[in-house]
Each structure stands twice: as structure tokens, then as C-alpha cells.
Amino acid sequence: MRILKLKGKSEEKILKEIEKEYGNQAVILSTQQEEQSGLTKWFKTPKTIITIAVKDEDELEQDKKAIEEIPRGNLVAESNEKLKEESYEVLLGLKDQLNQLQREIGTIKQVQLEDKKDSDNDTLEADNKWLNYLKAKLVQLGLKEEICTQYLEGMSDESPEEMIRKIYSELEKSLREKEEKDLAQIIFFIGSTGVGKTTTLAKLTAKYVLEEHKKVVLFTADTYRIAAVEQLKTYADILGVEIEVIYNEAELPQYIEKWKHMDYILIDTAGRSHKNEEQVKELKALMKNVDKKQVFLVLNASTAAKDVVTIVNTYEKAESEFDLIITKLDETDEIGNVVNIGYYANKPIMYLTNGQNVPADIKIFNKDEYITDLLGRISNE
Ligand SMILES: Nc1nc2c(ncn2[C@@H]2O[C@H](COP(=O)(O)OP(=O)(O)OP(=O)(O)O)[C@@H](O)[C@H]2O)c(=O)[nH]1
Ligand SMILES: [Mg+2]
Known part of the structure; x- marks a missing residue:
């Protein structure tokens, strides 16, 4: 490494010279104004001094070699491999998460299915309850059970209103009036x-x-x-x-x-x-x-x-x-x-x-x- 001091009329001119001579190899260490003493300070324009450090030839040669020796292909392959591994890891993680999700969805579906079955059974039970209630009520009102059963034949999951409507129409068909x-x-x-x-x-x-x-x-x-x-x-x-x-x-x-x-x-x-x-x-x-x-x-x-x-x-x-x-x-x-x-x-x-x-x-x-x-x-x- 060499340390150089460059002197010029302005900082701008010196920097242009540095760039021309050393390209981007120079590192600016300091910028300062030349100190003047005695009578000269009254009629002389002060100069700018910029101190730089530049690598010498050997160092530049070594840098060049080092750069050339870098196994670029392997690096890319390695980084690709690493990327693949990382992606694989990520994918595995995702797969696990997906499996987990699927299991959870399956469980939810099963629960829903069972709930539906339960509610279907509940509805059926409720319908039968209503059917039985209706029959019991009509029998309590004196209607013969066999007539009731005949009127309500085939009814099970109909709504109470439908059952009543059916009973109504059966009674209407069965009863005869005279003018x-x-x-x-x-x-x-x-x-x-x-x-x-x-x-x-x-x-x-x-x-x-x-x-x-x-x-x-x-x-x-x-x-x-x-x-x-x-x-x-x-x-x-x-x-x-x-x-x-x-x-x-x-x-x-x-x-x-x-x-x-x-x-x-x-x-x-x-x-x-x-x-x-x-x-x-x-x-x-x-x-x-x-x-x-x-x-x-x-x-x-x-x-x-x-x-x-x-x-x-x-x-x-x-x-x-x-x-x-x-x-x-x-x-x-x-x-x-x-x-x-x-x-x-x-x-x-x-x-x-x-x-x-x-x-x-x-x-x-x-x-x-x-x-x-x-x-x-x-x-x-
Ligand atoms: N609670 C109630 N009692 C009634 C009704 N119709 C008739 N009765 C009563 O039933 C009893 C017998 O009535 P009747 O009219 O004599 O019967 P009947 O069929 O002529 O009797 P017999 O001639 O003896 O065969 C009487 O006490 C009536 O008041 C009714 O609709 N409700
Ligand atoms: Mg009489």
C-alpha cells in the first residue's frame, strides 16, 4: 500500500487527476489546505492537498488472482443446491401443514356429517313425535285409532300443518252431510x-x-x-x-x-x-x-x-x-x-x-x- 499526497489549485482538479490515474483503486484519506506563513500568505493563493492510499502493483496482482481463483460454477451450483434444499424444506413444511389442514377439514366434515345425521334423526324423531301426538290427541277426542292410522297412512316427515291438512281432507271425504x-x-x-x-x-x-x-x-x-x-x-x-x-x-x-x-x-x-x-x-x-x-x-x-x-x-x-x-x-x-x-x-x-x-x-x-x-x-x- 502506498500513501500519496496530491497538491492542486482546487479539490475538484485533484479528484479528476486521481480518477484518471488510479481509477477506483484510490482511497481518499484526507483533504486539507496548505498552510502558509510570512509575507507570502498575502499574495499567494493557498493550495489544496489530498492524501490518498493506493494499492501497489503486487497487491493489485494478488487481488486479480484471488478473484480469478473463485470457483464460480460450484458457487452457483452450491447456491442452487442450497436454494433447492431450502425450497424442499419449505415444501416439506408446507406439505405437513397441508396434511394437517386436510386432517382438520376431514374431522370438521365428519363432525358436520354426524351433526347432520343427528339433526336428521332429531327431525325424524320430532316428526314421529308430532305424528304420535296427533294420533294420541285424536284418539283422546274419541276418534278410533284404526281410522286415525288410516287417515295418517304414509305420513312421517310431513310438517304438522301438512298432517292437519291431510286429516282435514280425509275427514271431509269420509263424513257425509245432508241438506x-x-x-x-x-x-x-x-x-x-x-x-x-x-x-x-x-x-x-x-x-x-x-x-x-x-x-x-x-x-x-x-x-x-x-x-x-x-x-x-x-x-x-x-x-x-x-x-x-x-x-x-x-x-x-x-x-x-x-x-x-x-x-x-x-x-x-x-x-x-x-x-x-x-x-x-x-x-x-x-x-x-x-x-x-x-x-x-x-x-x-x-x-x-x-x-x-x-x-x-x-x-x-x-x-x-x-x-x-x-x-x-x-x-x-x-x-x-x-x-x-x-x-x-x-x-x-x-x-x-x-x-x-x-x-x-x-x-x-x-x-x-x-x-x-x-x-x-x-x-x-
Ligand atoms: N244432555 C242431553 N240430553 C238429551 C238430549 N236429547 C235428549 N236428551 C234427554 O234424554 C232423555 C231421553 O230423551 P227422549 O227424547 O225421551 O228419548 P227417546 O229416545 O224418545 O226415549 P224412548 O222413547 O224411551 O226410547 C231425556 O231426559 C232428554 O231430555 C241431548 O241432546 N242432550
Ligand atoms: Mg220417546
Whole structure:
């Protein structure tokens, strides 16, 4: 290494000279102004001195050699290799992370799947619960389980609303109603003892006479019970209608002839046990001579479903065509039994009675109104 001092008029000129002579090999160590003394300092311009260090020839030669000896190819290869290794490491790390992620996603999916299965099962269980609840409720309201099951057949995962809709439409299909305008002039009231034949006849007399201003006459063929004729007479007096007592079925046609100008001839009959074949035969004999007639089989709303079938079969022996009046609905919570009666009797229902008051406690059977009442009792719970 050599140390050189270069002197010049300005720093700029010296630096240009250094660059020209040594290129970038010179290292500037210091820059200073020449010191002057005595009189010369008044008329001489001071010079700039720059001290530099430059490598001598040997040193430059060694540097050159050293640079040439650097194994460039290996270095690149090595650095490539290193880069590869590092990248590989990074990739391995990434792969691990990916595997980990995949495992986690798998677990999440599995959990989700199980949750879905659970919730599907829960929904199914909930649906079945609702289905069972609906059935139990309808049975509690008196509807026979086998009818319920039939109505709800194939239902499981439907919504409660859909099930109710289905029940509604099944009830509508199954129940039959009848219009008053289809009534015949001659109307018989038949049925088991104490079901409410006489009371219902009185209620209808009041309805036809007072509300519809019809001409009505009452006949009674119930001469078995002492009080039966008196009972009907009392109603007839109150309502201001005539009454005839039929002691023998053979008399009936002549009485009908007598009162043929009336809008309605209402005929009360004695209560019959459906198990008493003889009594049913008498009833048949009474009705057989009348061609155009309306027959009402009066049934208590609490009649057991199995008895309905027996009763209907028995009365069909007396007369095959009849409609139903269901009485005493006020005495039962099982209003669903109306469906059973209509279903097992397979007959239209015309009136429902719901109390002892004459004439108030009777109404025409309207199936929409009835179904709404029945299903309303489920949701009101
Ligand atoms: N709670 C209630 N009682 C009723 C209803 N209809 C009739 N009854 C009562 O049932 C009892 C019998 O009624 P009736 O009209 O005599 O019955 P019936 O079928 O004529 O009886 P028999 O002639 O003896 O066969 C009476 O006490 C009536 O008041 C009703 O809708 N609800
Ligand atoms: Mg009676």
C-alpha cells in the first residue's frame, strides 16, 4: 500500500487527476489546505492537498488472482443446491401443514356429517313425535285409532300443518252431510231406548213451525210406555200442532192420507233394543207401507264404535235407507266419535243435538264446522 499526497489549485482538479490515474483503486484519506506563513500568505493563493492510499502493483496482482481463483460454477451450483434444499424444506413444511389442514377439514366434515345425521334423526324423531301426538290427541277426542292410522297412512316427515291438512281432507271425504231441502214429507224417528228420539222430534217441530213456518203434524207409534204419548202431547200443545196416536201399523196409511196437506208428518216410534229381533220386525211393518219417506236413526254420541255397526245392521233389516241424528254431544268430550259413527254406519249425518233444551239444542250437521271444532281442540291444548 502506498500513501500519496496530491497538491492542486482546487479539490475538484485533484479528484479528476486521481480518477484518471488510479481509477477506483484510490482511497481518499484526507483533504486539507496548505498552510502558509510570512509575507507570502498575502499574495499567494493557498493550495489544496489530498492524501490518498493506493494499492501497489503486487497487491493489485494478488487481488486479480484471488478473484480469478473463485470457483464460480460450484458457487452457483452450491447456491442452487442450497436454494433447492431450502425450497424442499419449505415444501416439506408446507406439505405437513397441508396434511394437517386436510386432517382438520376431514374431522370438521365428519363432525358436520354426524351433526347432520343427528339433526336428521332429531327431525325424524320430532316428526314421529308430532305424528304420535296427533294420533294420541285424536284418539283422546274419541276418534278410533284404526281410522286415525288410516287417515295418517304414509305420513312421517310431513310438517304438522301438512298432517292437519291431510286429516282435514280425509275427514271431509269420509263424513257425509245432508241438506234439509232433500227431506221427504213423512219423517220417521227410530232408534234405541232413551237416545232422544222424542226430544229431537220436538226440537225439529219447533224449528220447522216457528222458524220455517211449515205446517207440521205429529204421529206417535209409541204406545208401549204410558208416559210416551203424554210427553209428545205436551210438546204438541206448546207448539200448537196436532197429534195422532197410531196404535196399529195398519192404521198408518189412513192417517197419512188424512194429513197429506201438511208439509211434514213427523212420526215418533218406541225405543227398540237392537238386540230384539221381534221389535225390529214391528218397526219394519210400520214403515213398509210408506213409499216416500225420510227415516232418521237417532244415535247417542257416546255409542261405542263396535255397537254402531251392530245397531246399523239391525235397523237396516227394518229399512235400508236412513240418515243419522247424533244426540247428546254435550255429554261427551269425545266428539271424535261422530266420525266413527258416520264411518262405521256409512250413512250421512243430518242433525246434531247438544242439550235438553227444546227447541234450542239442535243444529244441522255441517262437516266443515264440525271438523274445524274437532281439530281446533287439538291445537287449543
Ligand atoms: N244432555 C242431553 N240430553 C238429551 C238430549 N236429547 C235428549 N236428551 C234427554 O234424554 C232423555 C231421553 O230423551 P227422549 O227424547 O225421551 O228419548 P227417546 O229416545 O224418545 O226415549 P224412548 O222413547 O224411551 O226410547 C231425556 O231426559 C232428554 O231430555 C241431548 O241432546 N242432550
Ligand atoms: Mg220417546
